[in-house]
Amino acid sequence: MKHFDVAIIGAGIAGASIASEIGEDRSVLLLEAEDHPGYHSTGRSAAFWTESYGGPLVQPLTSASRLFLENPPPEFSESGFLRPRGxxxxxxxxxxxxxxxxxxxxxxxxxxxxxxxxxxxxxxxxxxxxxxxxxxxxxDCRDIDVAALHAAYLRDAKRKNVELICRAPVSEIRKDGGMWELSARNESYRATVLVNAAGAWADGIARMAGVKPVGIQxxxxxxxxxxxxxxxxxxxxxxxxxxxxxxxxxxxxxxxxxxxxxxxxxxxxxxxxxxxxxxxxxxxxxxxxxxxxxxxxxxxxxxxxxAPDRLPVIGFDAGKDGFFWFAGQGGFGIQTAPAAAKLARSILLGQAADASLHLINARLYEASRFAQDR
The missing domain is CATH 3.30.9.10 (D-Amino Acid Oxidase, subunit A, domain 2)
Known part of the structure; x- marks a missing residue:
């Protein structure tokens, strides 16, 4: 049984981006149910980036992602991902x-x-x-090269020794001795933190882990x-x-x-x-x-x-230690990916938030906001 600091379920834009962000600091397993990452949502995007999309409470995440998307670090990509559109x-x-x-x-x-x-x-x-x-x-509206961005996140995660396993739908999750045990494709894995980046399957993964769903539709x-x-x-x-x-x-x-x-x-x-x-x-x-x-x-x-309030869910579950939500990103998950992943990194690793996130109210997206309804 392999041991990891963090296991991420789902290798779409959410899972790939957070894997890239934490890969240098933690040992990371990235599990994907399909033959290739990004099959269901990431690969079917309308491919535009516009700051008003998703409403005024999502806009700060989109705006904070712009610099990274236009001028990514050279080790991440040799070129940006945005083109003028209006x-x-x-x-x-x-x-x-x-x-x-x-x-x-x-x-x-x-x-x-x-x-x-x-x-x-x-x-x-x-x-x-x-x-x-x-x-x-x-x-300021832009076209966004979704495939190139997703591929760059996966490539960067691989460079940081993240282990990606495809065709590995998770069939069982349980907590044992403070560790998460996962079964996928006839293999078992253990991790201290479980990240739920499963998109449409996020509530199902929560149920499997004994966590109450937040109502992601x-x-x-x-x-x-x-x-x-x-x-x-x-x-x-x-x-x-x-x-x-x-x-x-x-x-x-x-x-x-x-x-x-x-x-x-x-x-x-x-x-x-x-x-x-x-x-x-x-x-x-x-x-x-x-x-x-x-x-x-x-x-x-x-x-x-x-999620019911149409905002992303980013953070540790209020009722289950070590279960981290990174889901509910609707149709804006790609255009907000850089900022959302940096925010998730700061929460997951207990670090100060990146300076680019100074206008973001992270409390809006906390998973614990649903605790009173559960």
Missing amino acids: AVNISRDDEQHLADQFLSDFAESGLSMDRWSWEQAAALVPNLKPIWTHAIHEP PLIRNMVQIETDPPSSPDMPLVVGLDGSFYFKPEAGGGYWLSPHDEIPAEPGDVAPDELSVAIAIDRFEKVMDVAVRRVTRKWAGLRSF
Whole structure:
């Protein structure tokens, strides 16, 4: 039976990033149920980084991640992971209140936001229908290279001697003599600290470990790739509906990626695109853009997992020693990964937080906030 200081369950962006952060200071085991890390959620991201995404209580984690994503340490990556994109958040002529509320929500954040007219928005979004008269421009929105970031975290973890084992779904967890014992792929492992970075499976892992779940719910998000006439402009920004009903952005080759911004409750597992959701996504897109949809070229779905208050869960469980939550990161887990992993490191290792996290209120994300409900 192998012994580790820390065992991490789940090698998506959450597990890979925290493994990278603590690998130099602790012996670390990283267990992944699938053949390859990042299969379910990380590998199905819409691949954008925008500071308003997730709301004002998530925004500090996103903002604190920017420097690392743009200029990572040279030993981590030779290049950054962000490329300029920009975003335009829009609402109809009878929905000014949505634009007003959006600006109000981020009034104290320091984010770069500008209220625009339809004419200004249409200059960046060709073929935008004129009913979308309220617009807020976010110039700092970026595309993010999700695959490269995830691979860099895994590579860095390997450099720090983290032991990654794939095709190793955990079948049993028990506490014995102050140590966690895990069974996975007919092998047994022991660890002082168990990190639950299992995404959609986080509550199931908690139950297996004798820990009360916090209520993390997997939600299906559908994505569609289409061809249109006329085609998209490569310089067009991300377009987001302020009513929360759609977002889309241009794709290489003149197409678009779009989503109905749906959240369909689901059980953890491999999810497939829903035909009704695909049709809804296209219908909503056609209500925004004066273009003809020629064909669907690709469609897929992924899981986004949220705690009841839609904030990440980062920290030790209040009722079980040595059980560390790093889950509930919803659709913002990739864009917040650097800051979230640094925060998790400081809590897990009992160290002072990195200077880049000085604007983050870590208490918002503590696992213990759910203790009174348990």
